[in-house]
Amino acid sequence: MKKSLLILLLGVLAVVLAACGGGGDDASGEAEEVEVIGEDLEDATELTFWTFVGQHVDLYSDAAERWNEENPDKPIKLVAETYPFEQMHNNLLLAIQSGQGGPDMVDIELGQFPNYLQGDIQLEPMNEYVEPVLDNAVTSRFENYAKDGNYYALPTHVGATVMFYNTEIMDEAGVDIDSINTWDDFVEAGKQVVENTDSVMWNVGTEDWLMDMWPMISQQDSDAFDENGELILDNQTNIDTLQFLQDVIYEHEIAEVAPGGMNQSEEFYGYFSDDGAASILAPLWYMSRFLDSMPDMEGKIAIRPMPAWEEGGKRSAGMGGTGTAVTNQAEDTELAKEFLAYAKLSEEGNTNLWTVLGFDPPRWDTWESEEVQADNKYYDFFGDGIFDMLLEVRDDINTLHFTENTPEVISEFHTNVTQETIRSNTSTPEEALKKAADAVRAEME
Amino acid sequence: MSSPAQETDAMVRDKQPNKLMSILNSKKVVPYIFVTPFILSFVILTLYPAIHGVIMSFQKILPGQVEWVAFRNYERVFNPNFYKALSNTTIYVVLTVVILTLIPMLLAILLNSKAVKFKTFFRASIFIPALTSTIVGGMIFRLMFSEADSSVANQIVHLLGFDSVDWRYNAWSAMFLMVILASWRWIGVNVLYFLAQLQSISSELYEAADIDGANAWQKLRYITIPHLKPITIFVSTITIINGFRMFEESFVFWETSSPGNIGLTVVSYIYQQGIGQNDMGFGSAIGVVLMLIIFVISLINLIATGTFKRGDE
Numbered sequence: 001m002k003k004s005l006l007i008l009l010l011g012v013l014a015v016v017l018a019a020c021g022g023g024g025d026d027a028s029g030e031a032e033e034v035e036v037i038g039e040d041l042e043d044a045t046e047l048t049f050w051t052f053v054g055q056h057v058d059l060y061s062d063a064a065e066r067w068n069e070e071n072p073d074k075p076i077k078l079v080a081e082t083y084p085f086e087q088m089h090n091n092l093l094l095a096i097q098s099g100q101g102g103p104d105m106v107d108i109e110l111g112q113f114p115n116y117l118q119g120d121i122q123l124e125p126m127n128e129y130v131e132p133v134l135d136n137a138v139t140s141r142f143e144n145y146a147k148d149g150n151y152y153a154l155p156t157h158v159g160a161t162v163m164f165y166n167t168e169i170m171d172e173a174g175v176d177i178d179s180i181n182t183w184d185d186f187v188e189a190g191k192q193v194v195e196n197t198d199s200v201m202w203n204v205g206t207e208d209w210l211m212d213m214w215p216m217i218s219q220q221d222s223d224a225f226d227e228n229g230e231l232i233l234d235n236q237t238n239i240d241t242l243q244f245l246q247d248v249i250y251e252h253e254i255a256e257v258a259p260g261g262m263n264q265s266e267e268f269y270g271y272f273s274d275d276g277a278a279s280i281l282a283p284l285w286y287m288s289r290f291l292d293s294m295p296d297m298e299g300k301i302a303i304r305p306m307p308a309w310e311e312g313g314k315r316s317a318g319m320g321g322t323g324t325a326v327t328n329q330a331e332d333t334e335l336a337k338e339f340l341a342y343a344k345l346s347e348e349g350n351t352n353l354w355t356v357l358g359f360d361p362p363r364w365d366t367w368e369s370e371e372v373q374a375d376n377k378y379y380d381f382f383g384d385g386i387f388d389m390l391l392e393v394r395d396d397i398n399t400l401h402f403t404e405n406t407p408e409v410i411s412e413f414h415t416n417v418t419q420e421t422i423r424s425n426t427s428t429p430e431e432a433l434k435k436a437a438d439a440v441r442a443e444m445e
Numbered sequence: 446m447s448s449p450a451q452e453t454d455a456m457v458r459d460k461q462p463n464k465l466m467s468i469l470n471s472k473k474v475v476p477y478i479f480v481t482p483f484i485l486s487f488v489i490l491t492l493y494p495a496i497h498g499v500i501m502s503f504q505k506i507l508p509g510q511v512e513w514v515a516f517r518n519y520e521r522v523f524n525p526n527f528y529k530a531l532s533n534t535t536i537y538v539v540l541t542v543v544i545l546t547l548i549p550m551l552l553a554i555l556l557n558s559k560a561v562k563f564k565t566f567f568r569a570s571i572f573i574p575a576l577t578s579t580i581v582g583g584m585i586f587r588l589m590f591s592e593a594d595s596s597v598a599n600q601i602v603h604l605l606g607f608d609s610v611d612w613r614y615n616a617w618s619a620m621f622l623m624v625i626l627a628s629w630r631w632i633g634v635n636v637l638y639f640l641a642q643l644q645s646i647s648s649e650l651y652e653a654a655d656i657d658g659a660n661a662w663q664k665l666r667y668i669t670i671p672h673l674k675p676i677t678i679f680v681s682t683i684t685i686i687n688g689f690r691m692f693e694e695s696f697v698f699w700e701t702s703s704p705g706n707i708g709l710t711v712v713s714y715i716y717q718q719g720i721g722q723n724d725m726g727f728g729s730a731i732g733v734v735l736m737l738i739i740f741v742i743s744l745i746n747l748i749a750t751g752t753f754k755r756g757d758e
Binding site: 055086090092093096097099115118119120121122206207257260261263267405408414415416418419420423439442443 | 506507508509510515521524530572592593613614632700701702703704706717720721725748
């Protein structure tokens with residue numbers, strides 16, 4: 001009798017404790033995928049790496065194998081863990097706030113990066129590796145991750161914004177895409193497309209401003225903040241640009257709101273594969289969306305620079321991105337930095353960014369190398385001229401300006417501005433941007 | 446207690462192996478042992494974080510730099526976004542309380558009546574949604590209620606002769622989506638509560654009513670519903686609390702930002718500010734305000750329904 005009572009008691013205790021440890025139905029802290037390289041090596045230093053894109057692991061596992069062959073005196077054991085986007089950034093933020101539990105190396109998305117540059121910066125400067133190669137690279141992409149002269153992360157790509165045209169629709173409409181040089185030309189071409197085909201020319205998104213508003217203001221040397229961190233979201237250039245986005249839908253009627261709210265959504269992939277629209281404005285890394293989600297479009301897509309705002313104006317902008325950083329919680333920060341530079345910044349590392357991941361590498365001295373020019377699935381899909389076009393626009397790419405309030409600007413833009421001007425057409429661009437800027441200014445005090 | 450010393454010693458020696466057991470089993474100790482797991486988990490997982498949250502709400506927290514800012518976080522709380530979040534949440538609470546008490550009550554009465562066949566089957570199928578996670582269920586809802594003409598919901602709307610609806614972009618349909626997801630998921634659980642209570646109502650009461658010539662409606666009105674009162678109070682109270690804490694139903698449709706903040710709830714606002722924008726102190730301040738709101742409303746609810754008086758009646 002007594003024994004059974006005790007057993008019952010312990011049983012209850014076990015259940016309660018298990019329930020405490022187990023957590024909710026989706027709050028588990030487990031990584032989706034873990035890959036380990038160099039497990040069998042003795043004395044290997046363990047490097048943990050967190051990412052939110054499983055594909056990125058290929059770059060590092062490849063580099064780790066080469067590293068261990070070339071550096072038998074300082075072998076590494078790479079543990080690469082993939083988490084969902086939100087969860088990885090939340091875990092990292094909490095690890096950095098509390099000073100423990102963080103990884104040695106980590107991928108941080110560009111829009112989230114300002115969060116990690118506040119307070120005492122917990123990331124290691126990479127200057128000794130970055131400074132020697134800056135002359136041969138698109139420097140603005142390194143500046144995105146810099147503060148007070150220190151470079152805290154290595155970029156994954158240039159993210160040059162380009163226009164992807166559906167050549168079948170363009171031919172049917174009788175438009176020569178090489179004659180589209182300015183946004184005015186683009187509107188004229190759009191009118192022909194709408195007149196002669198069942199498709200619209202383009203889509204404006206409401207939830208992904210780096211696919212329209214941001215590159216279009218960046219190519220005019222504007223931004224949400226200026227280089228001193230002052231908010232310029234509601235300056236005249238930005239108002240005019242938003243006006244243009246509103247006009248292509250409601251005035252010229254050559255575009256419609258992107259299905260799913262943005263061009264990176266399941267709804268949009270189906271719509272575009274079904275000839276819903278004739279063009280997509282997106283950074284070059286959008287190529288992989290075609291390969292993964294719109295494979296039927298092979299051979300139908302041509303890549304051209306963005307239209308300029310005036311003849312001779314800038315024809316691209318660097319958008320999106322992931323910076324890889326070493327945290328100060330690394331067991332051996334010097335080794336982690338050396339390996340990271342080896343994997344991502346060296347000539348071979350940059351070549352691999354293209355051959356393994358299909359990204360336009362930040363170092364343009366690799367763009368014309370044999371390895372980069374060799375056949376691969378991207379050339380099969382989009383034709384051969386990708387890097388010739390990149391060389392043409394490489395000096396057009398401006399640095400983006402970030403502050404700790406950047407996430408607020410993006411949130412205001414997606415929440416209120418696009419809703420009122422693009423989706424419902426109830427506000428003028430000037431009213432909407434002024435209102436958003438005031439809301440952010442209130443936060444900045 | 447006047448027994449000689451040796452005798453006591455002998456007793457103690459005899460009882461030694463069982464001494465621990467007898468302490469554990471004594472009426473004074475056992476209750477504490479039983480509540481220990483709860484107390485421990487409450488102190489570690491609820492009380493400590495809550496106190497720490499209150500402290501954090503007075504701070505500006507950055508890595509390596511924690512600064513005391515007094516009431517500055519609270520001064521920022523009462524802004525238009527917070528009011529929008531609060532009004533969304535309040536509407537959501539009112540709707541879910543009404544739907545999640547009335548419908549389960551009616552379903553339970555129906556499932557308990559002799560007229561219905563395949564009761565076990567219906568009970569099981571109503572309960573199954575509770576086993577899914579809100580996120581998984583929500584993903585399916587999101588596809589069903591996509592704005593495309595081909596989505597399930599829009600197909601139905603077409604059959605009724607209306608145009609396609611942009612479900613995730615209108616204020617009314619946004620609220621509809623969140624409420625229907627919560628209702629789908631929780632109705633089964635609440636039906637179980639009501640069923641349990643219904644089965645405890647003595648059948649003699651109904652027999653007596655039959656003898657007095659009461660009809661079905663009178664039996665429902667004067668026997669069943671009054672007996673369901675305690676469980677109704679319980680269900681409505683937890684629905685109010687869960688409603689104010691709601692987060693996943695909004696997150697699954699819009700993640701952190703919804704058009705015109707139509708899906709913003711107080712907790713998603715905490716998440717957006719505290720974690721998304723790395724402003725933990727401000728997030729904590731919103732959390733403290735939310736805690737006070739829930740406390741006051743639950744108190745009003747419990748006083749109004751007479752819960753505190755039950756013992757004296």
